[in-house]
Amino acid sequence: MQNNTNSESTLNKSAANKSNMNKNTVNNDIKKKHKSSINKTKKIDFGINYVNTNSALHQLNGVTKFVLFLAWVTVVLTTFDLRLILALIITGCTLLKLTKVPFSVYKPLLIATASVLSINALFMFLLAPQQGVEYIGSSTVLLPLWGDYSLTQETLYYLLTVTLKYFSMFPIALVFVFTTHPTEFAASLNRLGVPYKIAYAVSLTLRYLPDVKNDFVNIMHAQQARGVDLSKNVSVLSRIKNVAKILGPLIFSSLDRADEISNAMTLRGFGHNNKRTWYSLKPMTKQDYTVMGLIVLVVTLAIIKRVMATELFWYPF
Amino acid sequence: MNLSAKTVVVIAIGAALYGIGGLPMFGIPVFANTTLKPAMAVLALFSVLFGPLVGFLVGFIGHWVTDLFSGWGVWLTWVLGSGIVGLIIGLFPKLTQGRLEKGEFSMKDMALFVVLALVGNTVGYGVSALLDTVLYAEPFTKVMTQLTIIAAGNTILIAVVGYILLTAFAKRKKQSRNLTEG
Numbered sequence: 135m136q137n138n139t140n141s142e143s144t145l146n147k148s149a150a151n152k153s154n155m156n157k158n159t160v161n162n163d164i165k166k167k168h169k170s171s172i173n174k175t176k177k178i179d180f181g182i183n184y185v186n187t188n189s190a191l192h193q194l195n196g197v198t199k200f201v202l203f204l205a206w207v208t209v210v211l212t213t214f215d216l217r218l219i220l221a222l223i224i225t226g227c228t229l230l231k232l233t234k235v236p237f238s239v240y241k242p243l244l245i246a247t248a249s250v251l252s253i254n255a256l257f258m259f260l261l262a263p264q265q266g267v268e269y270i271g272s273s274t275v276l277l278p279l280w281g282d283y284s285l286t287q288e289t290l291y292y293l294l295t296v297t298l299k300y301f302s303m304f305p306i307a308l309v310f311v312f313t314t315h316p317t318e319f320a321a322s323l324n325r326l327g328v329p330y331k332i333a334y335a336v337s338l339t340l341r342y343l344p345d346v347k348n349d350f351v352n353i354m355h356a357q358q359a360r361g362v363d364l365s366k367n368v369s370v371l372s373r374i375k376n377v378a379k380i381l382g383p384l385i386f387s388s389l390d391r392a393d394e395i396s397n398a399m400t401l402r403g404f405g406h407n408n409k410r411t412w413y414s415l416k417p418m419t420k421q422d423y424t425v426m427g428l429i430v431l432v433v434t435l436a437i438i439k440r441v442m443a444t445e446l447f448w449y450p451f
Numbered sequence: 452m453n454l455s456a457k458t459v460v461v462i463a464i465g466a467a468l469y470g471i472g473g474l475p476m477f478g479i480p481v482f483a484n485t486t487l488k489p490a491m492a493v494l495a496l497f498s499v500l501f502g503p504l505v506g507f508l509v510g511f512i513g514h515w516v517t518d519l520f521s522g523w524g525v526w527l528t529w530v531l532g533s534g535i536v537g538l539i540i541g542l543f544p545k546l547t548q549g550r551l552e553k554g555e556f557s558m559k560d561m562a563l564f565v566v567l568a569l570v571g572n573t574v575g576y577g578v579s580a581l582l583d584t585v586l587y588a589e590p591f592t593k594v595m596t597q598l599t600i601i602a603a604g605n606t607i608l609i610a611v612v613g614y615i616l617l618t619a620f621a622k623r624k625k626q627s628r629n630l631t632e633g
Contacts, residue, residue: 182521182522243521258593261592292588296588300524301524303526304523311520311522332454335459336463336512343516343520370479379615380489381493382615396455405456
């Protein structure tokens with residue numbers, strides 16, 4: 135958590151960032167993001183955003199990309215085959231490369247995800263050291279340790295498969311966010327049958343994320359200036375109580391804001407009709423249908439493979 | 452689905468608040484890989500104020516959007532879990548016949564709130580944990596340990612923050628009701 139000195143420097147830096155805002159080419163933006171990821175501003179940057187590089191993936195319809203995303207999730211969830219998982223990761227990274235977004239933009243995320251997944255794998259090993267042996271059904275001890283904790287080849291293989299399985303979701307989520315404009319995302323949701331009010335709620339969420347974030351940071355700084363301590367110096371219970379001192383004003387002011395927004399929307403006739411059209415909805419092209427066909431084929435094959443397979447894990451040794 | 456514009460906006464603002472409150476730097480780390488997130492208190496409060504449907508959607512959309520836009524991949528099982536937590540805590544206004552809206556918040560209601568938070572977290576993230584063992588072949592003991600820590604931690608966080616916020620909310624409502632009663 136930030137202490138008072140820290141947040142002061144963050145304030146200065148974000149002010150400096152703002153004054154630089156005028157030169158606004160994509161490259162500059164990206165460079166700035168990379169720069170800010172080195173200094174403290176990173177702490178209040180909200181992850182990743184749409185980056186328009188006009189790549190082939192940007193030309194695809196949002197509907198197609200969302201279907202690709204859902205299909206990807208389906209295939210990942212149904213498979214424990216390391217070959218298929220590796221194929222997914224390679225495809226994902228190739229797609230990520232095709233977005234033409236510079237590596238430096240998502241490098242910190244890659245490191246963060248990798249470390250979270252490693253810790254996850256470590257805990258899986260600590261709490262159930264023989265899980266791999268149970269699933270695969272053989273036991274080849276590589277490194278004898280005390281008790282149950284002998285390191286077996288099967289356990290290592292199992293941990294590798296599961297960790298890579300988690301990781302295979304990483305590139306596609308980035309591809310989706312980098313190449314799909316938020317309003318097109320909402321339009322695609324609606325096109326795929328999600329009620330338009332829910333789709334619009336998603337779109338509004340994305341619209342208000344930066345605003346709410348600013349409110350949060352402002353209120354946090356104001357309360358910190360009054361001596362509300364959120365750092366490790368105080369006990370967990372008083373930290374929780376201090377969180378309430380930030381959330382209180384934040385939630386009540388947000389509820390007032392919600393009133394204003396909904397009044398404005400009602401005045402403009404939102405929700406009057408059963409259907410809604412979207413300015414950002416693009417017509418489907420031939421390419422979209424080709425990609426869709428490919429997706430359907432791959433998903434069908436993956437499901438058939440899962441149903442036919444006799445054992446859960448593919449284990450070559 | 453017949454949602455009013457107000458409900459749509461409340462879902463959106465709630466999901467955005469949930470998204471911000473779920474960012475790792477605002478969390479209180481209590482155990483390796485487990486943080487107490489202010490997001491849980493946001494989810495609990497929106498569920499209590501606006502009922503199960505808003506609760507579910509705030510949890511589901513909020514968690515989905517944070518996962519997607521913070522770039523660590525979408526952990527669908529836990530996204531669904533957050534939705535169920537909101538759904539269950541959202542039973543509060545039905546069970547208390549909307550007493551909170553009238554500015555009443557007794558200790559009995561507070562107890563119900565804590566019980567709902569505990570049940571919600573256990574059932575909601577229990578579903579996530581079970582799905583993790585099925586879909587990701589995670590060890591049962593590992594997800595159970597995770598679930599116990601998360602459910603206990605979240606319940607304490609929701610209880611403490613919720614008590615402060617709901618008392619403040621009831622007071623606010625009571626003040627505006629005095630006019631009609633007097």
